[in-house]
Amino acid sequence: MHKRVAGMAPERMLRQMAEAVEALTAGHRALVLAFDDLQWSDHATLELIDVLVRRQLPARLLIVGAYRTGEVSAPDHPLLVLKQDLQLHGRCEEIALEPLSEGAVAAYFVARFAPGGRTLASSLKGPPDLVHARTGGHPLFMAAVADDLVRRGVIARRRGRWAAAEPVHEVELPAGVWQFIGQAIERLGPEQQRLLEAASVAGLEFSAAAVAAALNANAEAIEARCTDLVRHQRFLRPAGVGEWPDGTVAARFAFRHDLYREAVSERLGASRRRALHLQIGNWRERAHGDRADEIAATLAVHFEEGRDHLRAARYRQCASEQALRRHAPREAIEHARQGLALIQGAPASAERARRELLLLQTLAVALITAKGFLAPGLAQVYTRAGELCNEVDDPETLVLVLCGWWSLAVNQGDFERASAVADQLLALAERRPEPVPSLQAHVLVAQTRFFTGDPVAAGRHVEDGLAFYDVEHHRHLTAVYGEDNGVVGRLLRGWAQWMVGCPDQARRHSDDGLRLSRELGYAFGIAQALWARTIIDQHCGDVDRVRERAEALIRLCREAEITQWLGGGRILRGPRARGTGRAGHGTAPARSGCLARHGNSVDRAVLSCPAGRSVDAGRCA
Numbered sequence: 060m061h062k063r064v065a066g067m068a069p070e071r072m073l074r075q076m077a078e079a080v081e082a083l084t085a086g087h088r089a090l091v092l093a094f095d096d097l098q099w100s101d102h103a104t105l106e107l108i109d110v111l112v113r114r115q116l117p118a119r120l121l122i123v124g125a126y127r128t129g130e131v132s133a134p135d136h137p138l139l140v141l142k143q144d145l146q147l148h149g150r151c152e153e154i155a156l157e158p159l160s161e162g163a164v165a166a167y168f169v170a171r172f173a174p175g176g177r178t179l180a181s182s183l184k185g186p187p188d189l190v191h192a193r194t195g196g197h198p199l200f201m202a203a204v205a206d207d208l209v210r211r212g213v214i215a216r217r218r219g220r221w222a223a224a225e226p227v228h229e230v231e232l233p234a235g236v237w238q239f240i241g242q243a244i245e246r247l248g249p250e251q252q253r254l255l256e257a258a259s260v261a262g263l264e265f266s267a268a269a270v271a272a273a274l275n276a277n278a279e280a281i282e283a284r285c286t287d288l289v290r291h292q293r294f295l296r297p298a299g300v301g302e303w304p305d306g307t308v309a310a311r312f313a314f315r316h317d318l319y320r321e322a323v324s325e326r327l328g329a330s331r332r333r334a335l336h337l338q339i340g341n342w343r344e345r346a347h348g349d350r351a352d353e354i355a356a357t358l359a360v361h362f363e364e365g366r367d368h369l370r371a372a373r374y375r376q377c378a379s380e381q382a383l384r385r386h387a388p389r390e391a392i393e394h395a396r397q398g399l400a401l402i403q404g405a406p407a408s409a410e411r412a413r414r415e416l417l418l419l420q421t422l423a424v425a426l427i428t429a430k431g432f433l434a435p436g437l438a439q440v441y442t443r444a445g446e447l448c449n450e451v452d453d454p455e456t457l458v459l460v461l462c463g464w465w466s467l468a469v470n471q472g473d474f475e476r477a478s479a480v481a482d483q484l485l486a487l488a489e490r491r492p493e494p495v496p497s498l499q500a501h502v503l504v505a506q507t508r509f510f511t512g513d514p515v516a517a518g519r520h521v522e523d524g525l526a527f528y529d530v531e532h533h534r535h536l537t538a539v540y541g542e543d544n545g546v547v548g549r550l551l552r553g554w555a556q557w558m559v560g561c562p563d564q565a566r567r568h569s570d571d572g573l574r575l576s577r578e579l580g581y582a583f584g585i586a587q588a589l590w591a592r593t594i595i596d597q598h599c600g601d602v603d604r605v606r607e608r609a610e611a612l613i614r615l616c617r618e619a620e621i622t623q624w625l626g627g628g629r630i631l632r633g634p635r636a637r638g639t640g641r642a643g644h645g646t647a648p649a650r651s652g653c654l655a656r657h658g659n660s661v662d663r664a665v666l667s668c669p670a671g672r673s674v675d676a677g678r679c680a
Contacts, residue, residue, distance in 0.1 A: 076107055076111075080120060084119040089121070091120075091122075092121070095124075096125070096127075098126040100137075105137050108141070112150050126138060128292035158195050158197055159191070159196035161191045163196065164190055167202075167205070168183060171205065171221075172221035173221065180220060182223035182225075183221065183223055186223065189229060189230045190230055193230050194316075203232075203233050204230055204233065208227075213227060240319060240322040247293070252323075254270060254288075255294060255319075256323055256324075256327055257270045257274050258312070258323075259327070260339055263317055263320055264298050264312070264313040265311065266301050266310075267310050267311070267312065268303070268309035268342070271309075272339060275338075286310070292315070294314060294319050294323075296314075297310070297311075297313075304346060304348055305346045305347070305348055333365050334365075336360075336361045336362070337361070337362070340358055340361030340367075355378040356374070356378040356381075359374035359398075368401045368402065368404040369402075369414060371401045372402050372418060373414060375401065376395065378394040379394035379421045380421055382394060382425075388425045389425075392425045395422035399418050402418065409451060415447060416447050416448075416456050419447070420539060423437060423440045423444075423459075423541065424538060424541045427542075427623070428621060429620060432623065441467065444456060444460045444463070445464075454487075454496075455495075458499055459540065461487070462499055465480040465507075468480060469507065474507065474511050478507045478511070481503045484499065488501075494529070495533065497524065497527045498527040499540070500524070501527075502524040505519075505521045505524060514558035515559065517551060518555040518556070521551050522552075524544065528548065530578070537583070542584060542587060543575075543576070543581070546576045546579070549568050549571045549575060550568070550572040550587070550588060553568035553571075553591070556568060557598060562598075562599050565599075572588045573585075582619035582621060583619070583621055586616055586624040587623075589612040589624070590612055590624045590628065592608060593605055593608040593628075597631060608631075609628050609632040612625075612628035612631070613625060613628040616628060
């Protein structure tokens with residue numbers, strides 16, 4: 060055969076190949092020719108495809124060719140020239156292959172590791188999902204990871220069947236995948252590489268305007284370069300158009316896979332990474348203007364990476380407050396703690412101390428919301444806040460610290476210390492007759508008097524405190540103190556009325572507190588009000604209402620991740636069972652649950668308050 064084709068002219072060889080293909084498709088036979096990796100094809104192969112496609116004689120022939128678009132981006136690449144000409148004459152169609160779905164990756168694992176219709180080993184049920192998550196369904200990467208799992212013995216044949224030696228919780232990318240991506244990056248021009256580096260800092264999805272700001276470049280030029288990469292399916296895909304609060308309108312793009320972003324980001328040196336984060340953070344902050352707090356978590360990352368510790372800490376605090384408003388206290392704790400860690404990297408200054416105080420304040424609220432008034436670490440938070448108060452002479456924060464110390468004392472059952480702190484706060488409020496200190500002082504003194512057995516004095520202090528309360532001006536107090544004393548005062552007024560024998564007024568004041576808590580919209584305050592209102596129902600003998608409210612309280616606490624009132628809800632749900640004749644069942648929650656709010660001694664006093672006290676009409680208001 061070699062002798063017969065030696066010296067044959069290329070045109071004659073192509074003609075004979077075409078005739079051979081026609082012969083193979085004679086009659087009713089069909090032929091499929093598949094060409095892989097066409098990006099590496101020589102001219103002879105492309106000429107053969109061209110001749111076969113252009114033949115006019117009937118033939119049952121389908122030619123399928125596959126190529127990597129990222130490697131044929133040059134406009135004069137022979138494959139692109141051929142493809143465009145065939146498309147122009149209607150002789151070919153191009154199909155862009157999307158990443159494999161989770162189901163397709165799972166099917167690949169079945170075909171490879173459970174051939175012949177066998178069931179995939181139970182130890183291999185999880186890896187397909189892990190591989191898909193790590194590779195995004197990229198076929199080449201998926202196969203490389205599967206090969207690597209076999210090479211390293213993570214997946215091996217045991218007794219004639221493929222299985223994993225031990226549970227697979229994560230998958231690693233082999234070095235070959237990173238080398239493949241690195242080579243693709245190296246084939247780009249310097250400007251395209253710098254663009255992708257800035258984009259990797261901007262995010263998996265990003266605005267061309269952000270990248271332009273990072274590179275001090277024209278936004279239209281950056282859009283054009285990104286569009287060129289998209290057109291050649293190199294690293295990026297389009298992601299619509301975004302409009303920023305300052306009126307900026309720019310195209311958005313996204314990395315085709317997070318691995319591409321990760322690989323580009325790894326190329327950045329520390330100084331360049333820092334500079335890019337600062338540039339993008341500054342631009343995003345300016346673009347959002349007064350609404351910058353809406354992207355607080357994102358800005359915190361940029362300024363943290365940019366080593367601007369104070370600004371990063373500020374946005375961590377904002378992110379913590381936002382998490383509290385979304386009823387995500389554990390996320391709020393994490394943001395606040397990260398902010399406090401960042402503060403340590405800033406030089407000592409009044410601004411640093413003020414920022415640390417605000418973060419401590421937010422952390423205290425998050426800890427109370429998530430873990431209750433005796434949350435681990437809460438005492439240390441108030442201790443540090445007290446030290447900072449002495450440094451910066453901040454009366455407002457001193458009020459906060461005193462409230463915190465009072466809460467810790469009363470929840471530990473130390474009413475002597477709680478009374479002393481409450482009196483100290485009252486003295487401070489009298490020296491500074493401002494609404495918030497006065498409100499806090501009187502309501503704390505009222506609670507102390509109530510829990511030590513003087514409901515009449517408690518009622519007087521409640522009235523004095525609520526005289527300073529304005530819902531519009533003080534609706535922020537829950538975010539500052541962990542609870543709203545406008546709500547607490549109304550609830551306490553209801554309890555005080557019950558103690559002096561006025562159940563109707565007790566219900567009315569408790570309902571006022573519950574309505575206000577719902578108006579303010581903080582889940583923690585609503586749970587607190589539900590708990591307090593349900594206790595009044597319990598003492599009034601309204602069994603059905605107790606059960607209804609207790610169920611609502613438990614449901615809310617679970618949804619909003621609130622532990623403080625969850626035990627109280629379970630306790631209050633118990634009496635219903637006693638009324639149904641199931642002996643002992645109703646008392647179990649009370650014995651096993653943690654009595655809510657102020658410890659066993661206080662709750663025992665409140666829950667056992669006798670309903671048959673004599674009524675003094677003069678005390679019912």
